[in-house]
Amino acid sequence: MASGRPTFRVFPSDLKAKEIASARNACPVGASGALHRRRVPLVLLAGALVLGACTGLIDEGETSSRSPGVNTPNPNANVPPPVANEPESFNVERTSRVLLPFDVRLARLASVLGVDSDAAVLSSVRSFEADLGGHDFANGISPDLSWNASKMTLWVEVLQPVCASTEMRDQFPELTTATELAALMSSAYGREVATTEAEPLATDLASASYGIRCLTVLSSAEFVLR
Amino acid sequence: MRRASLLSALLGVLLVFGCEGEAMSPTPGVDNPDPGNPNPITDPGPGQDPVVGFRSLEDLTADQTRAYMNDIVRYITRRNLDAGELRRIDEEGGAAIRPIIEAWTAEPGFQTMAREFITRKLSTSGSRDGIDFDLPGNLAAVLAASARPWSEIVTAESCYDGSGGETDCDTGAPYSAGVLTTRAFMVGRNGRFNLNRANTILGVFVCREYPVEEALQPPLAQEMLIEMFRASSAADQTDERALNGFGNGFGCYTCHSQFSAHAQLFVKFDEAGRWIENATGIQDPDGELGRSTDGLMASHFIEENDAASERSWMFGQEVQNLSEAAQVLADSEVFLPCTSQNLIQYVFGLDPGRELPEDGVAATVAAFDGMAPSFAQIVTEVFSHPWVVYSVVQSTPEESL
Numbered sequence: 001m002a003s004g005r006p007t008f009r010v011f012p013s014d015l016k017a018k019e020i021a022s023a024r025n026a027c028p029v030g031a032s033g034a035l036h037r038r039r040v041p042l043v044l045l046a047g048a049l050v051l052g053a054c055t056g057l058i059d060e061g062e063t064s065s066r067s068p069g070v071n072t073p074n075p076n077a078n079v080p081p082p083v084a085n086e087p088e089s090f091n092v093e094r095t096s097r098v099l100l101p102f103d104v105r106l107a108r109l110a111s112v113l114g115v116d117s118d119a120a121v122l123s124s125v126r127s128f129e130a131d132l133g134g135h136d137f138a139n140g141i142s143p144d145l146s147w148n149a150s151k152m153t154l155w156v157e158v159l160q161p162v163c164a165s166t167e168m169r170d171q172f173p174e175l176t177t178a179t180e181l182a183a184l185m186s187s188a189y190g191r192e193v194a195t196t197e198a199e200p201l202a203t204d205l206a207s208a209s210y211g212i213r214c215l216t217v218l219s220s221a222e223f224v225l226r
Numbered sequence: 227m228r229r230a231s232l233l234s235a236l237l238g239v240l241l242v243f244g245c246e247g248e249a250m251s252p253t254p255g256v257d258n259p260d261p262g263n264p265n266p267i268t269d270p271g272p273g274q275d276p277v278v279g280f281r282s283l284e285d286l287t288a289d290q291t292r293a294y295m296n297d298i299v300r301y302i303t304r305r306n307l308d309a310g311e312l313r314r315i316d317e318e319g320g321a322a323i324r325p326i327i328e329a330w331t332a333e334p335g336f337q338t339m340a341r342e343f344i345t346r347k348l349s350t351s352g353s354r355d356g357i358d359f360d361l362p363g364n365l366a367a368v369l370a371a372s373a374r375p376w377s378e379i380v381t382a383e384s385c386y387d388g389s390g391g392e393t394d395c396d397t398g399a400p401y402s403a404g405v406l407t408t409r410a411f412m413v414g415r416n417g418r419f420n421l422n423r424a425n426t427i428l429g430v431f432v433c434r435e436y437p438v439e440e441a442l443q444p445p446l447a448q449e450m451l452i453e454m455f456r457a458s459s460a461a462d463q464t465d466e467r468a469l470n471g472f473g474n475g476f477g478c479y480t481c482h483s484q485f486s487a488h489a490q491l492f493v494k495f496d497e498a499g500r501w502i503e504n505a506t507g508i509q510d511p512d513g514e515l516g517r518s519t520d521g522l523m524a525s526h527f528i529e530e531n532d533a534a535s536e537r538s539w540m541f542g543q544e545v546q547n548l549s550e551a552a553q554v555l556a557d558s559e560v561f562l563p564c565t566s567q568n569l570i571q572y573v574f575g576l577d578p579g580r581e582l583p584e585d586g587v588a589a590t591v592a593a594f595d596g597m598a599p600s601f602a603q604i605v606t607e608v609f610s611h612p613w614v615v616y617s618v619v620q621s622t623p624e625e626s627l
Contacts, residue, residue, distance in 0.1 A: 079620045083279040087586035089617040107304045138352035138359035190306020
């Protein structure tokens with residue numbers, strides 16, 4: 001994997017059709033839902049989106065209208081009004097979500113695994129820095145922080161050895177129960193994820209392998225996007 | 227009572243936010259309860275500027291604080307909030323912002339932030355043709371790990387390798403000016419008349435575009451310039467090469483009277499970024515307009531001695547070379563506000579071309595009046611400033627992918 005671009009398969013090798021269906025169901029209505037409605041014929045694209053665009057927003061009920069992958073309260077609530085003579089504010093307009101810088105995503109992976117960013121277990125990820133949005137200005141490669149189908153697919157590919165690693169198993173021996181999934185999500189997202197929040201995901205991925213559970217969390221929007 | 231932060235432009239006094247509010251009454255900006263007895267702080271009197279006020283960070287909820295800190299932590303120290311920080315935010319709300327950010331600046335990830343910040347501003351990373359394009363980022367990382375002034379980004383006398391080891395900046399010039407005297411900067415900003423290099427200095431470190439206010443950069447006299455740049459209108463133009471209004475039109479002098487001063491500083495740097503002592507700055511008679519010979523660029527100046535010399539002017543001060551010019555830039559009152567604006571744009575992913583409210587940006591670095599703060603001090607001050615925090619917190623969050 002580290003020596004060249006990975007061979008693209010329709011899905012990671014350990015995915016079975018049933019698991020894929022589970023993963024699809026684990027995603028909320030959103031990017032992947034829209035994709036299904038458009039009936040995009042590319043299975044590859046669909047697979048990437050199913051896994052990669054899974055937003056981390058795992059409850060299709062009450063929370064589906066909230067910002068995907070950001071289960072935080074509305075920060076607009078109860079902000080005191082500006083005081084007199086306060087300079088005009090600026091607005092952080094986020095009309096679309098973009099990838100976190102490559103080194104930040106790499107550092108977040110390293111944190112989940114309890115290793116440094118230059119650890120061997122992450123070599124598959126580092127090898128494709130330029131393809132995953134990194135930069136090499138000297139050679140004409142600018143940062144590309146768009147989250148598109150090819151990046152989603154590649155991200156899932158390079159995460160396979162990460163999810164299959166002993167480092168991952170050392171940190172998270174099992175990802176079967178909601179409590180175990182919540183522990184991974186908390187580590188990945190940098191916030192406390194309650195077991196109740198992880199329960200729907202655990203249910204939907206009941207028949208999925210360890211690998212697909214790992215991939216679902218580490219390719220979710222909350223993990224890779226800002 | 228709330229904590230409050232006051233920037234006293236009138237009195238020249240900064241009441242640093244974090245001071246206990248009990249000592250500051252009434253809270254700035256709150257209506258004065260006794261209109262017959264004006265508050266000397268908020269009502270300074272006829273002809274005097276009103277004092278700027280800010281909301282208190284203590285009024286932020288834990289949820290708002292967490293959302294804000296979660297947004298910036300990934301950029302400032304390249305990781306997630308840890309359990310201790312989340313607990314502190316739950317307990318202290320907005321009051322936790324400043325101490326937590328201050329602690330981040332001691333982490334290795336903070337050096338990465340500095341590296342990425344300057345790397346992206348200058349578009350320099352990697353290597354090509356034997357040129358180390360990481361030198362600017364390396365210097366930024368070294369400065370971030372030290373208490374040295376951030377202004378050394380353009381004045382440092384040494385450059386650094388990827389391991390942080392001191393090395394010469396690589397242009398071969400007999401002086402240094404931080405990232406400005408790296409081949410990475412020079413090659414990446416190559417161009418006729420050295421306009422691109424001059425533009426970059428102004429855009430990245432001053433946050434200005436030509437023409438800039440004359441109070442900052444007085445125009446050079448028309449007589450100093452080659453004829454085509456003396457024209458202020460089509461009727462003035464006497465150089466046939468410019469009769470059709472090449473470039474941005476006919477008002478050449480408006481911008482080039484300022485461009486000329488800054489571009490001249492690069493007259494001895496060739497297109498490969500090497501310092502060439504015997505550069506003349508004279509237009510190559512057989513070459514493209516704006517190019518001198520041997521990969522060098524032409525000067526704006528008409529006198530041969532002026533054209534060949536690095537002597538020029540930066541913000542109205544005469545300087546002997548790029549190093550002296552960089553020192554003037556670093557000492558100018560526009561350097562720190564520009565750094566603040568760049569940081570805000572970088573961390574919140576704003577369009578680099580977007581200007582932010584000038585008084586707000588100025589307030590974020592007002593505490594450094596007369597100082598040469600480190601990168602850590604600047605980042606702490608900017609991202610714990612109520613103007614920045616509230617601007618972000620009250621921004622409408624994105625609702626859908």
